Amino acid sequence: MKSPAADPAGAADTSGAPAAPLLSVRDLSVTFHAHAEVRAVNGISYDLGAGEHVGLVGESGSGKSAGALALVRLVPDYAEIEGQVMLDGVDLARLTERELRDVRGRRVGIVYQDPFSSLNPVLTIEKQLTEVVRRHSRVRAGKARAEAARLLESVGVPNAAERISDYPHQYSGGMRQRAVIAMAVSPRPALLIADEPTTALDVTVQAQILELLQDLTSEHGTTMLLITHDLAVVAGITRRVMVMYAGRIVEASSTEDVFTRPAHPYTVALHRSLPRIDERRERLMTIEGQPPDPSRPIAGCPFAPRCSARIDRCTMEDPPLMTVPTARRAAAEGWDRRMIREQDGGALFPGPAAPQLTACWNPPPPAEGSPDE
Amino acid sequence: MRWFILRRLSLMPFVLLGMTFITFVVSQLIPIDPAAAYLGGRGAVHTDEAEQNILNALNARWGWDRPILERYWIYLTNLTKGDLGEASNTLRPVTTDLAKVVPPTIELVLAAMLAALAIGIPLGVFAASRKGRFWDEGFKVVSTLAISVPVFWLAIVGFTIFYGRLGWAAGPGQLDIFTRAPPAVTRMVVLDSIIARRWDALWDALHHLAYPALLLGTVIGFYFARVVRSEMVEALESDYVRTARGKGLKRSLVLYRHGLRNAIIPMITLSGLAFGSLLTSVIVIEHVVGWPGLGEYAFRAATRLDLNGIAGVVMVISLAYVMVNLAVDLLYTVADPRVREGMGT
Ligand SMILES: Nc1ncnc2c1ncn2[C@@H]1O[C@H](COP(=O)(O)OP(=O)(O)OP(=O)(O)O)[C@@H](O)[C@H]1O
Ligand code: SF4
Ligand SMILES: [Mg+2]
Numbered sequence: 212m213k214s215p216a217a218d219p220a221g222a223a224d225t226s227g228a229p230a231a232p233l234l235s236v237r238d239l240s241v242t243f244h245a246h247a248e249v250r251a252v253n254g255i256s257y258d259l260g261a262g263e264h265v266g267l268v269g270e271s272g273s274g275k276s277a278g279a280l281a282l283v284r285l286v287p288d289y290a291e292i293e294g295q296v297m298l299d300g301v302d303l304a305r306l307t308e309r310e311l312r313d314v315r316g317r318r319v320g321i322v323y324q325d326p327f328s329s330l331n332p333v334l335t336i337e338k339q340l341t342e343v344v345r346r347h348s349r350v351r352a353g354k355a356r357a358e359a360a361r362l363l364e365s366v367g368v369p370n371a372a373e374r375i376s377d378y379p380h381q382y383s384g385g386m387r388q389r390a391v392i393a394m395a396v397s398p399r400p401a402l403l404i405a406d407e408p409t410t411a412l413d414v415t416v417q418a419q420i421l422e423l424l425q426d427l428t429s430e431h432g433t434t435m436l437l438i439t440h441d442l443a444v445v446a447g448i449t450r451r452v453m454v455m456y457a458g459r460i461v462e463a464s465s466t467e468d469v470f471t472r473p474a475h476p477y478t479v480a481l482h483r484s485l486p487r488i489d490e491r492r493e494r495l496m497t498i499e500g501q502p503p504d505p506s507r508p509i510a511g512c513p514f515a516p517r518c519s520a521r522i523d524r525c526t527m528e529d530p531p532l533m534t535v536p537t538a539r540r541a542a543a544e545g546w547d548r549r550m551i552r553e554q555d556g557g558a559l560f561p562g563p564a565a566p567q568l569t570a571c572w573n574p575p576p577p578a579e580g581s582p583d584e
Numbered sequence: 585m586r587w588f589i590l591r592r593l594s595l596m597p598f599v600l601l602g603m604t605f606i607t608f609v610v611s612q613l614i615p616i617d618p619a620a621a622y623l624g625g626r627g628a629v630h631t632d633e634a635e636q637n638i639l640n641a642l643n644a645r646w647g648w649d650r651p652i653l654e655r656y657w658i659y660l661t662n663l664t665k666g667d668l669g670e671a672s673n674t675l676r677p678v679t680t681d682l683a684k685v686v687p688p689t690i691e692l693v694l695a696a697m698l699a700a701l702a703i704g705i706p707l708g709v710f711a712a713s714r715k716g717r718f719w720d721e722g723f724k725v726v727s728t729l730a731i732s733v734p735v736f737w738l739a740i741v742g743f744t745i746f747y748g749r750l751g752w753a754a755g756p757g758q759l760d761i762f763t764r765a766p767p768a769v770t771r772m773v774v775l776d777s778i779i780a781r782r783w784d785a786l787w788d789a790l791h792h793l794a795y796p797a798l799l800l801g802t803v804i805g806f807y808f809a810r811v812v813r814s815e816m817v818e819a820l821e822s823d824y825v826r827t828a829r830g831k832g833l834k835r836s837l838v839l840y841r842h843g844l845r846n847a848i849i850p851m852i853t854l855s856g857l858a859f860g861s862l863l864t865s866v867i868v869i870e871h872v873v874g875w876p877g878l879g880e881y882a883f884r885a886a887t888r889l890d891l892n893g894i895a896g897v898v899m900v901i902s903l904a905y906v907m908v909n910l911a912v913d914l915l916y917t918v919a920d921p922r923v924r925e926g927m928g929t
Binding site for chain 1 (some may be wrong): 715821822823824825826827828830831832833834837838841845846850904919920921922
């Protein structure tokens with residue numbers, strides 16, 4: 212398996228060769244004990260190298276936010292988290308709430324999905340910025356305010372010195388998201404979780420925000436987990452992509468591979484749902500059918516009801532993540548899990564040096580689904 | 585903002601005009617003869633000529649025999665001179681009476697309000713931060729009881745226990761009969777004691793104030809706490825509180841600065857609405873503990889059908905309503921920047 216090459220758009224992160232993992236997630240599950248029991252994240256494992264930019268892509272409801280926010284336990288009380296979350300050798304899942312407070316913001320910054328609700332409506336931007344500065348750098352109030360103004364300026368809010376005393380409702384969506392980004396990067400976190408940072412914004416603003424995120428993270432060598440439901444967003448920003456479906460990672464590839472030779476029928480379907488410029492009209496196809504009800508356990512592949520490549524084994528056994536060559540042979544030669552693992556040299560999960568992985572008994576052939584090139 | 589206040593205040597005369605008119609009409613509809621009530625009777629059939637003479641004299645003295653509109657007109661012309669007429673129940677000008685009975689009530693209401701806030705807000709925040717757990721469930725039961733038990737019953741039972749049995753509460757009135765009252769400046773005894781540096785009187789005044797203020801404060805406090813709790817629960821599930829937690833902020837900052845600052849906004853309106861029931865409770869409590877305030881006065885004026893006295897009380901209460909509503913709106917604009925902007929500060 213060749214090592215992941217530069218991504219198609221050419222403007223990749225500059226971190227170069229894979230570094231030692233900053234974050235190691237093992238068997239992370241998130242279950243909401245609401246009126247129904249919802250297993251939003253179902254045993255995912257992955258590594259993020261220091262300074263890496265990695266995309267996490269999937270439909271709405273696939274568990275992207277739950278999986279990412281659970282890393283720092285930023286979920287409601289009724290959510291149960293299982294698994295291991297090693298950040299720099301410390302298992303965040305075993306920290307107390309008080310200990311986690313020093314990790315949140317300081318080590319892990321978060322940019323949220325909806326800038327219209329993620330800022331406190333009754334506090335000024337200045338207050339909300341200053342409090343994070345003061346929390347993590349212990350400076351005097353006056354200095355913290357100056358730092359807040361500098362931060363707001365650095366994320367490109369025009370007229371920052373004046374606009375800093377505004378309330379969130381006086382900001383546009385893009386400016387709010389810039390303010391949230393300023394709060395997230397202020398303590399120089401090692402990991403930045405960007406949870407669909409542009410979904411709620413106008414198309415024109417989206418590119419600017421993505422560029423800002425990329426600049427800020429490259430500048431400080433920050434690791435970024437960029438969550439999106441839109442494959443186009445990760446192109447040109449991340450080196451690797453993890454595709455999530457129904458609370459699992461179903462494919463992990465270099466960004467190039469995801470575009471040129473997707474290894475999972477769901478990824479192929481995601482491509483079809485992208486607006487295509489090479490066609491006369493921009494067409495937005497959504498994937499037919501519904502994702503499975505997360506409150507019900509599924510036997511077999513969760514994508515099976517919507518999959519056109521479905522074979523017999525799909526409805527009987529849930530496919531594990533495996534290399535593509537192994538996946539191609541596993542179903543045909545009737546390999547069980549143990550043999551699959553043997554073939555791949557152990558259980559595989561996405562990471563800086565991992566090969567292209569797919570959780571599918573019948574992965575698409577190389578040509579199918581690749582964009583016309 | 586200034587225009588907003590002026591506009592509100594300019595409505596005040598119309599409110600008073602309306603309220604006094606309604607009071608006159610309603611008191612006219614009551615099938616009791618004020619003269620008979622004055623004598624302590626209840627509209628008896630007056631066959632006795634001597635008795636009839638007395639009634640006639642009384643009617644002439646107080647003008648009760650004149651047509652309602654004429655009486656209302658006289659009342660209004662006097663009102664413009666700041667004269668509210670004479671109270672048939674005390675034989676003193678109503679303004680003199682009010683100047684005496686209003687300050688003690690303000691004192692009691694303020695103390696009760698302070699107690700209610702001091703009890704209600706932390707309690708609501710506490711329950712919300714433990715939503716669904718033991719203390720929250722306990723809070724739900726106790727607060728439901730506290731707001732559904734009738735205040736008059738609670739006041740009497742409480743007084744029997746705390747004054748009668750335990751002797752913790754002070755006796756009736758604002759001061760002990762053996763305590764020399766401080767010179768009346770504000771007529772709020774606590775304040776007057778401080779002004780006169782009479783610490784013995786201050787201690788005694790606070791002791792007397794404690795029972796009615798704490799009882800009222802507890803009842804209203806539980807009402808506040810329920811509102812704070814439900815608003816806090818909502819706020820704590822909001823995205824901005826998640827953002828605050830995601831910054832690594834301390835729990836107290838998340839709860840109070842981010843949660844409560846938002847949860848308190850609807851509380852302002854609700855405490856304005858609660859003002860009405862607060863007044864009702866005050867009248868009841870004053871009667872139970874013999875607090876020489878507006879409630880006691882209203883009670884006496886009503887039972888003696890003292891029309892001027894009643895009209896005076898109604899006027900004070902309507903004024904208070906207008907002021908409270910104004911205060912609510914002003915507080916609202918302070919608490920919620922989105923409203924502040926809409927008013928063109
Ligand atoms: N607070 C919650 N209580 C109960 N269920 C929840 C909660 N939050 C998320 N879920 C459920 O968990 C599943 C995953 O939700 P999540 O928000 O992680 O999806 P997502 O991939 O981020 O989607 P989106 O693109 O819409 O943000 C969904 O089925 C959702 O209904
Ligand atoms: S395992 Fe089967 S059903 Fe699932 S994606 Fe692959 S082919 Fe489709
Ligand atoms: Mg999400």
